[in-house]
Amino acid sequence: MFAVYAESFSTDDPLSGLVVGERPDPVAPDGWTTVTVKAASLNHHDLWSLRGVGLKEDALPMILGCDAAGLDEDGNEVVVHAVVSDPGWRGDETLDPRRSLLSERHQGTFADRVVVPRGNVVPKPASLSFEEAACLPTAWLTAYRMLFTQGGLKAGDTILVQGAGGGVATALIALGRAAGLRVLATSRDEGKRAKALELGAHEVYESGARLPVKVDAVMETVGRATWSHSVRSLRPGGRIVISGTTSGPRLDDAELTRIFFLQLSVIGSTMGTRDELASLVTMLDATGLRPVIDRVVPMTEAREGFAAMAAGEVFGKVVLTR
Numbered sequence: 001m002f003a004v005y006a007e008s009f010s011t012d013d014p015l016s017g018l019v020v021g022e023r024p025d026p027v028a029p030d031g032w033t034t035v036t037v038k039a040a041s042l043n044h045h046d047l048w049s050l051r052g053v054g055l056k057e058d059a060l061p062m063i064l065g066c067d068a069a070g071l072d073e074d075g076n077e078v079v080v081h082a083v084v085s086d087p088g089w090r091g092d093e094t095l096d097p098r099r100s101l102l103s104e105r106h107q108g109t110f111a112d113r114v115v116v117p118r119g120n121v122v123p124k125p126a127s128l129s130f131e132e133a134a135c136l137p138t139a140w141l142t143a144y145r146m147l148f149t150q151g152g153l154k155a156g157d158t159i160l161v162q163g164a165g166g167g168v169a170t171a172l173i174a175l176g177r178a179a180g181l182r183v184l185a186t187s188r189d190e191g192k193r194a195k196a197l198e199l200g201a202h203e204v205y206e207s208g209a210r211l212p213v214k215v216d217a218v219m220e221t222v223g224r225a226t227w228s229h230s231v232r233s234l235r236p237g238g239r240i241v242i243s244g245t246t247s248g249p250r251l252d253d254a255e256l257t258r259i260f261f262l263q264l265s266v267i268g269s270t271m272g273t274r275d276e277l278a279s280l281v282t283m284l285d286a287t288g289l290r291p292v293i294d295r296v297v298p299m300t301e302a303r304e305g306f307a308a309m310a311a312g313e314v315f316g317k318v319v320l321t322r
């Protein structure tokens with residue numbers, strides 16, 4: 001079948017290991033189902049995979065892609081949940097130490113077909129297109145959990161979203177606004193700041209700019225480049241919810257003194273549960289809110305989407321269609 005996969009790793013030139021070609025048809029083990037992919041979306045995770053982060057050499061070649069929407073074996077429209085937990089695991093699957101994301105241990109979604117555990121499909125409402133639904137399982141689910149589960153945020157709270165243009169960041173802005181939060185956002189790019197305002201941010205600032213108010217919580221996915229600013233932007237007792245480190249994980253100054261003196265909390269967040277994905281789908285169906293899509297390209301043109309993401313030239317999600 002047609003597939004977009006990683007053949008090798010390169011830290012400096014991740015696209016050198018990307019192949020747009022053919023892979024064997026997947027075989028669904030017992031308890032698993034085959035989903036015919038209609039649309040999939042790109043995540044920074046796919047670039048990390050091509051750099052050899054989170055993916056082992058002996059797993060190559062590996063079909064990339066965590067997110068998909070398509071048809072199950074009975075022709076029902078479904079959204080694929082990307083977190084695969086151990087069959088014996090009960091409870092929150094993001095806490096399963098043996099969990100993996102599609103494209104880490106099991107083949108990913110950038111293909112004609114993907115096999116997933118039967119429990120890993122969520123019905124897709126007719127109100128969402130396949131392209132829109134394909135944006136939800138990673139970036140939007142991560143944003144949902146950061147705000148409402150790990151962040152414990154409620155209407156009227158003020159948040160700062162760092163790096164406004166990213167897939168997770170645009171989801172944070174849109175979901176936060178829809179949930180009644182006051183949303184401040186930063187971006188390095190003037191054009192992205194303007195788009196963030198259109199998307200629902202109340203105020204936008206250059207990365208690192210001093211804010212006129214201290215916020216209740218910061219949503220971090222950028223890491224090294226914004227960490228110090230995130231800590232300095234919080235009110236006493238505030239919290240940083242972090243789910244990514246796009247600019248790198250190492251810090252010159254972790255601002256530890258400020259963290260203890262102002263009694264700040266640092267809370268990690270990873271993906272979300274199947275139930276949270278179902279709630280997110282319901283929220284979009286009920287509110288009319290839709291994912292921000294930077295571009296839709298045929299899966300055969302996947303390299304173009306990867307290149308745009310690697311260059312930081314996207315605002316929202318890159319969707320690949322079959």
Ligand SMILES: NC(=O)c1ccc[n+]([C@@H]2O[C@H](COP(=O)([O-])OP(=O)(O)OC[C@H]3O[C@@H](n4cnc5c(N)ncnc54)[C@H](OP(=O)(O)O)[C@@H]3O)[C@@H](O)[C@H]2O)c1
Pocket residue numbers: 042043044045048138139142162163164165166167168169186187188189192207221222225226243244245246247269270271309312314316
């Ligand atoms: N833990 C999880 O479950 C989970 C789930 C999804 C994503 N993630 C992680 O979250 C991060 C974001 O993912 P994504 O798919 O949203 O990526 P993305 O679409 O590529 O967005 C990354 C954003 O980070 C900002 N950025 C990058 N380098 C920067 C720098 N040097 N200084 C300031 N801002 C910078 C950019 O914002 P501006 O250009 O607007 O400044 C960019 O738009 C990734 O590291 C990913 O691995 C984790």
